[in-house]
Amino acid sequence: MEKAVSWKKILILAIAVCLFAGIIVKCNQFQKTPLASYKGQKYEKAVVTKIIKDNLAEDGSRYGTQKVLVKMTTGTYKGKEKQAINPSGTLFGADCKVGARIIVIVNKSGTNVGFTVYSQDRTMAIYGFALIFAAVVCAIGGKKGVYAILSLVFAFACIIGIMFPMMYRGISPIVLTIIVAVLTTIVTLGLLGGYSSKTVSAILGTAIGVVIAAVAAMAFGKAAGITGYNVSDIEALNYVGQNTKIKIGELLFAGIIISALGAVMDVGMSIASTIQEIYETDKTLSMKRLFVSGINVGRDMMGTMTNTLIFAYVGGAMTTLVINYAYDLSYRQLANSYVIGIEIMQGLSGSLGVVLTVPITALIASFLAVRKK
Numbered sequence: 001m002e003k004a005v006s007w008k009k010i011l012i013l014a015i016a017v018c019l020f021a022g023i024i025v026k027c028n029q030f031q032k033t034p035l036a037s038y039k040g041q042k043y044e045k046a047v048v049t050k051i052i053k054d055n056l057a058e059d060g061s062r063y064g065t066q067k068v069l070v071k072m073t074t075g076t077y078k079g080k081e082k083q084a085i086n087p088s089g090t091l092f093g094a095d096c097k098v099g100a101r102i103i104v105i106v107n108k109s110g111t112n113v114g115f116t117v118y119s120q121d122r123t124m125a126i127y128g129f130a131l132i133f134a135a136v137v138c139a140i141g142g143k144k145g146v147y148a149i150l151s152l153v154f155a156f157a158c159i160i161g162i163m164f165p166m167m168y169r170g171i172s173p174i175v176l177t178i179i180v181a182v183l184t185t186i187v188t189l190g191l192l193g194g195y196s197s198k199t200v201s202a203i204l205g206t207a208i209g210v211v212i213a214a215v216a217a218m219a220f221g222k223a224a225g226i227t228g229y230n231v232s233d234i235e236a237l238n239y240v241g242q243n244t245k246i247k248i249g250e251l252l253f254a255g256i257i258i259s260a261l262g263a264v265m266d267v268g269m270s271i272a273s274t275i276q277e278i279y280e281t282d283k284t285l286s287m288k289r290l291f292v293s294g295i296n297v298g299r300d301m302m303g304t305m306t307n308t309l310i311f312a313y314v315g316g317a318m319t320t321l322v323i324n325y326a327y328d329l330s331y332r333q334l335a336n337s338y339v340i341g342i343e344i345m346q347g348l349s350g351s352l353g354v355v356l357t358v359p360i361t362a363l364i365a366s367f368l369a370v371r372k373k
Contacts, residue, residue, distance in 0.1 A: 024161035030169065033243050040108040044075035045121055046084070048100045055088055062088035068096045070104060070115070077106070084115035094120040144192055151188035158184055159258075170245030173254035174214060181261045182207045189269055197368040198276040205361025206261075206268035213260040213353025217253050220345045228252040230338040252342065259312070260350035263305045267354055268361045271298050275365040287370040294362030302358065306351040313347045 050069035055062045066086040072078050084104055087093040094102050094117050101121040107114040138145040163180045167173050185206045189199050221227060228249035231237065241248040275294045279285060285293075314321065320339055334340050 020157075024157065027162050027165040030165070032168070035240065035243055042075060042106045042108075043118060044077070044104050044106055045073045046070040046082075046102055046104045047073060048096050048098055048102060049081060050098065051096065052083065064088065066093075066096055066117075068117070070102065070117075072104070075106065082115045084117050086117035092119065093117050147191035148188075151184070151191050154187050155180075155184045167246055168244060170247065173247055173250040174257070177254040177257040178211060178214065181210045181257055184261070185210075185265055185268075188265065192269070196276075197371075198272045198365065201275070201361055201365035201368055202265075202268040202272040204364050205272065205357050206265045208360050209264040209268060209353045209357030210257055210261055212356050213264065213349050214253060214257045216352045217256045217345055217349035220349055221253070224341055224345065226338060226341050226345060231342065232339065256346050256349055259346065260309065260353045263309050263350065263354050264357050267298065267301055267305055267357045270301060271358055271361040272365045275362060275369060279369040287366045290366035290369055291362050294365060295359060298358030298362060302355050305354045309350040309354065310347045313343055313350075317343050 047070060048068050049071050051066070052069055053067035055064045055066045057063055066088060068084050068086055069081055070084050071081050082104075086096050094100065096102065096117060101124075103118040103121050105116045105118045107116065134149050137148055141148055158180045163176050166176050182203075185203050189202050189206070228251055229238075231252055237248045237251070240246055271294050274297045275290050278293050279290055317339070321343075324334060324337075324340075329337075
């Protein structure tokens with residue numbers, strides 16, 4: 001009997017995975033509008049074999065460009081040695097030494113081919129740290145750690161494979177983000193806690209909390225005169241908006257929803273789990289008593305979760321904030337600048353979603369727990 005149930009679960013999971021893959025494929029069946037010309041340009045891997053001309057000065061700084069000999073490891077010129085120019089910039093180029101693994105831009109125009117060092121090859125570092133992260137989560141979390149990694153992969157696939165393509169097709173980023181947030185919450189909390197009344201409470205509480213964060217952000221933006229067109233990279237976004245169907249004015253608020261999702265989900269699951277455990281310990285407790293217990297636990301979490309969001313936003317805007325501090329800008333100038341206004345809007349609206357998730361989840365969880373009687 002157990003074996004039959006197990007096969008049934010595997011079959012359902014396989015069908016669900018196939019359907020999800022089919023949705024991703026369907027969402028990506030369109031042609032992108034070219035925004036820049038990349039004809040004749042490719043990014044390939046290479047290894048530095050010789051420093052032909054160095055640009056290291058006596059003071060230890062680099063000026064001008066460096067000429068290096070590289071051995072191509074991918075692409076049309078794989079296995080061949082080519083001379084490349086290495087610009088000593090802060091955003092482009094690399095600290096080239098013999099044996100260094102780099103990314104080279106291969107520019108081909110007719111019969112002329114140029115090779116320019118783009119950056120250090122960071123792919124192995126990215127993959128390595130990703131594997132270390134997954135291994136640590138699985139080692140500490142066990143089976144639930146594996147489920148946590150699977151839910152993270154699912155969330156990433158939803159964002160890259162569904163949300164971005166549908167935004168590109170002209171669907172509202174805010175609506176899409178809410179849908180993806182709810183779908184991710186259902187899968188994540190379902191994998192971690194199983195599908196029970198506890199999970200249902202956490203899912204509903206998280207979904208409502210995320211929507212509250214979005215509504216709060218839009219209300220703040222309306223009151224403060226802040227729109228999605230007041231972001232720092234609006235020139236590039238305007239160009240994208242003029243040539244695609246992306247509703248760039250909604251991207252700012254969609255980002256706030258995604259940013260708040262993790263903290264709101266954490267609070268929702270914690271409150272739902274706490275109330276379920278309390279009820280399992282004493283099933284004579286009333287709905288009111290369970291609700292009050294959930295609120296008491298939530299009060300301890302509010303401070304840490306709101307701090308988490310505020311610190312995350314401050315960390316993301318650290319360079320801008322330090323620049324403003326160094327220039328000693330006046331209070332009125334800072335308080336009324338778009339950059340500071342947007343950061344405050346993000347922090348407060350996300351925190352409001354976290355705080356209100358506590359009573360909402362506590363109410364739903366206590367109601368469902370007592371209802372089982």
